[in-house]
Amino acid sequence: MKNMPREGSGRPRTTLDLLWGTGDGGTRGPRPTLSPEKIVQAAVEVADADGLGALSMQKVADRLGFTTMSLYRHVPGKEPLIELMIDRAVGTPPELSAHPDWRTMVEAWIEALWNRYQQHPWMLHVQAGPPLGPNQLSWLESLLTALADTGLTDDERFVISLYLNGATLGIARLVSDAEQVTADRGVPAEQLSTDYSEAMGRLIDSDRFPVLTSLVRSGALNAPASATGRAAPDYEFGLRRLMDGVEAYVAERT
């Protein structure tokens, strides 16, 4: 029985083990030069620099000075690697205890998450699955803690957390996509909304799209994004409405 496939090809068992650092098996053979951590770090750097579409095992290995196949000794494949990247890129949640009330805590939480998304825009395009990594769970824990003294039930706090998380994700994606795509087409950032409303003006039939037409003509599309160079205020306005609603609900419950 010499040529049987060497079963259980080394260390990297499950993605969960990688995420939590468990399952570090026996210390036999040559000391590894590579490690999952280094690989994940390099992968995140590649994705940050060139986007998720440009992420390949080759590029990651090159950046580390190793062969493509060497990565597979430490990470079971590309998809698991991406899961690890997410947990690393999202990092640790902010410290919220200094804030006076739950509302400012939640706002700070969302702003921090928003910033993370800005730093690693590729996170907005991965199929995420339920959070299971230590960092992702820390974010959830953090948000739930912020809602602790609202007097809401466990269910309600959980659902609200889910919604806040999702809303932040969605807005960040919308904004980031708009910037990215138009940037890829070689449009300078200042002209973004100008060009957009101009393109729309050309396409739109004022019979079929009366409201949009008047909106374009009034120039409302130009103002918000170019005012600060960022669409950030957009999400803050919407967020504030959401918080008002939550606050009213909390007040009603007590």
Add this chain to the structure above:
Amino acid sequence: MKNMPREGSGRPRTTLDLLWGTGDGGTRGPRPTLSPEKIVQAAVEVADADGLGALSMQKVADRLGFTTMSLYRHVPGKEPLIELMIDRAVGTPPELSAHPDWRTMVEAWIEALWNRYQQHPWMLHVQAGPPLGPNQLSWLESLLTALADTGLTDDERFVISLYLNGATLGIARLVSDAEQVTADRGVPAEQLSTDYSEAMGRLIDSDRFPVLTSLVRSGALNAPASATGRAAPDYEFGLRRLMDGVEAYVAERT
């Protein structure tokens, strides 16, 4: 000058032309058997069935009974094709005029969009860019119309539309990802949240994650998703808070 590359290889000029059906140039040569519409339809079917990752020009061509390369006569590439797919998959917005007030209109709008996302989950994972297709613009027009008699300014209505759109997108993605990923791992839908909270229970240290631990122990994670077999109520609750906030803002303005 015989062997110059036959410049301007046929009809499919820009993605915009495809989206709006403009630019259908001279009717020379053999009548085309294929058309952009058929291609887009087939592509949507493939993505619906096997997900975005399994979408390839091969599969689309096979489904139509043509060669891979034949597609490129009608569609400039894969990415433009996906943009067309989005506009087709999102379809036309719902009829809202029957609803009594703006709030129920907006709720109906969101529910309709939510349903579209359920029908075509791959839409949640594409880089979208600003909406330029006729159907996408119709959705925007529809939502803006619903907000018409709120007395808000153009800016405000636009920003709120953006936020509602983004929030719906984000929640739908969170929920769909969770379902999808766990389904890929062979977990039957009923066990989803059970397995999830069980996995979390194994991973979590009650010192580092006190709130989560108590949440898992109380079983709050099991209830919401399994109650209806869908996580739909989650988003409705959060949505209601958001609408309350908007309503308060509207009232304050008048």
Add this chain to the structure above:
DNA sequence: CACTACCGTGTATCCCGTACACACAAACGT
């Protein structure tokens, strides 16, 4: 010291997107 478990590598396979050149077909200009 032989054995075993594991490291990093090289090679090979399969799939994907798409450039390019062909053979043929239908309308146009003369």
Add this chain to the structure above:
DNA sequence: ACGTTTGTGTGTACGGGATACACGGTAGTG
């Protein structure tokens, strides 16, 4: 009527990417 022009579907070919598999070497274990 007939060459010219423009477009159609196809076959072939290339570069790149994920990953299975077998190899030679290495460091603890018995």
